[in-house]
Amino acid sequence: MPTLSTPPISLPATNDPVLAALAAKRAEIDARRDALSEQITTLERELATLDGAMQLLALPKGAKPKARVTSSWRVQQVFNFLRGELGHEVMSVLRIANRPLTAQQIGRALCERRQVTLDAAVFRRLCMLIVGNLRRRQAKGFVHSVGYTERNAVLWIMAPTNAL
Structure with missing residues (x-):
């Protein structure tokens, strides 16, 4: 069988x-x-x-669960971003740049602006937050992905403004 x-x-x-x-x-x-x-x-x-x-x-009774410190919380703690401030900072970096940038390059520029050094896990989370922000702005037409690096990182550039 x-x-x-x-x-x-x-x-x-x-x-x-x-x-x-x-x-x-x-x-x-x-x-x-x-x-x-x-x-x-x-x-x-x-x-x-x-x-x-x-x-x-x-x-x-009386025992408390262990609190997890997430890297998103650490990014917020280090940068102290207000609501929407990360997006404004990202757009400012792209506006100043004269070439397409990856999320990692934008993250490094933000760290330089704020004079902050991040460990690898927190920097990775910052880059993930930047990518999410860029994807939302891409859907609204504010930025465009224009290609990829050798390591398949997306290159971002600001959308040209329409002159009336």
Whole structure:
């Protein structure tokens, strides 16, 4: 008796309608098995999330959960950006530049402006925030991606202003 994980049997090409019907039924059952496998994986992830939430809520009395310091918080702490200030700073760097820049180059320029040195993890998070900001501004037509570097970093430039 074949197991569930056996590969499909290779049959010679014939015009037998019985074999064609059996092959179609096998394909249908195989597709259903794959769908159920994906559902099981999703359910296992959900169970793991619920287990974590239950452990968090079941802390002993008086115990506090460990606070995580995220790199986004560290970026905010170092730069002390107000709402929208990062976007204005990014646009200012692009406006002054006479060439396309990557998010890392913009991040370095911001660090130089503020005279700040960041560790690698916080600098990476700053660059991720810059990329997100640039993507939102690209959707509004304020900046354009104009190419890639050898390491596949996106090159950004300000959109030309329309003279009326």
